[in-house]
Amino acid sequence: MSVALALLSSVGFGFQTLFVRHGLSRDDDSTPLAAATVTLVTSCTLLAAILFVRRGVPTVPALAFLLPFLVAGVLDPGVSRLLYFEGIDRVGPSVAAALTASSPAVATFVAVPVLGERVTAAKAVGVGLVVLGVATIQFRRPSAEESSAVEELDAVRQELLDTSPRDLSVPVGAAVVIALSFVVVKVGLAGPVSTLVGTTVAQLAAVATILPLALGSGRVRRYAGTTSTEALASFVAAGVFVGTAWYAMFLALDLGSVVTVLPVVSTYPLVVVAASYALAGEWPRSPALLAAVFAIVVGAAAVQVG
Template sequence: MSVQLALVASLCFGMQTLAVQYGLSREDDTGILAATTLTLATSTAVLWTVVGVKRGVPAAPALGVLVPFVVAGVADPGLSRLLFYEGIDRLGPSVAAGILAANPAVGALLAVPVLGEQFTAVEALGVGLVVAGVAGLQLVRPATDVDDVDAVRRELRGATPRDLLVPSLGAVLLAASFVLVKVGLDGYADTLVATAVAQTAALLLVAPVALGSRGARQYVRRASPRALGAFLFAGVTVGTGWYAMFLALDLGTVVTVLPLVSTYPLVVVVGTYAAAREPPKSPWVLAAVMAIVLGAAAVQVV
């Protein structure tokens, strides 16, 4: 059952990415802040509902115990989701998701000095695959004056190395948040409540900025019902994905669950080609995304 739940989580995270890409307008940057706020509000509501159903009203822990989760939530999903959605807008969902999925490799590097963990040969191989995959995505960018028939490569048209840094920074923040969560779980073991707290901290960071942004408010007022519905759907799917992942971890092991969850970039790639109604014609793109997914899985199975 844990394998099926892990695949459900992967599907949910992939669907979130595609839904946000559907709702965003490349002509209006204020949509990214609105999308982040709406998805965070929805996923936070989903997670606290699950907490209420499964735990009832949880006993309030000491505030000091929650600090790592609050700080982690500011990093991810607060700032990292903003960067991820910006990456979707600049690079398309397939590439942005592939780069963000590199976070376990970054986390392995951070865990060495922070948690005193050893860096193994398998982790080194995983990091190497991730680096090769991200570098490969830069090399397969089509020229702006060339008609490219591949759906994923078309998303990269006009992208710059600076654009690739946007989701890369999101991956760093996501990895740092996981390290903080691991530190926090030493003092508070309820991962479901901890995640809901982190989501709430992210919402409290982003929501005031969105409410104070005239552009974001105007975007919500003039956005189409389809766009707003896509963001709300993304919030539901990402909240469901987190819950499915926790259930999978409760029933199975980290070694089997997390690598399966990290396959969500492949869901995005398949969805991108399906939406374009065309088969893949760029094996280098698929190889680059697959290298990132395999590298992330290699790091997590150690």
């Protein structure tokens, strides 16, 4: 059962990415900030409703115990989701998902000096695979000659057309922010706050971070008045998928072990890649790029269980 829930979580995270990309492509006024706002409000509402149904009105722990989750929420999903969605807009869903999924490897570099964690052989190999995967994606950007023959590129490599190292740095930035959040959450979980309560608090902190930015953005305000129903529905669907993914992951961790659950959840970039090819109606024609995504997924899983 835990594996099935972990797979559901992976699919949820993957479909969040796909629906965000769909929404961003439906409307010229759609922005990553608008997408982040709608998805956060949706997922936060969903998780709060689940918390209320399961436990009623929870006893609020002391602020000192909630503080790590408030800080973590500002980082992830607050800032990280904005960067991730910007990355989706710049380099496409497949590459953005793969690069952002490298966050556990990045967290290792923070956790060792801050939390005193030990670097095991599995973690070292995992970090190496992630670095190799990220470097491969960088070097597999289409050349000028390849860009002039778009029809020769498969669906995922086409996402990298006209991208720059700066564009690729956006989802990498999301991975760094998520990694910092991981470390802060680990500190918070040492206290009496449950995972579900902590995550709901983090989601609320993220909404409190993103919402003022959205309200202060003239473009987002214009978007609110002119948005297409299809784009808005896509962002709401993305919020439902990511909220469901978080909850499924919690249930999976309650029923199974971290070693079993997290590697399965980490496969969501493969869900995005497979769906991208399926939607394009073609088979992969870039084995190096596929190998890079797979290396990042395997490396991230190795770091989490190592």
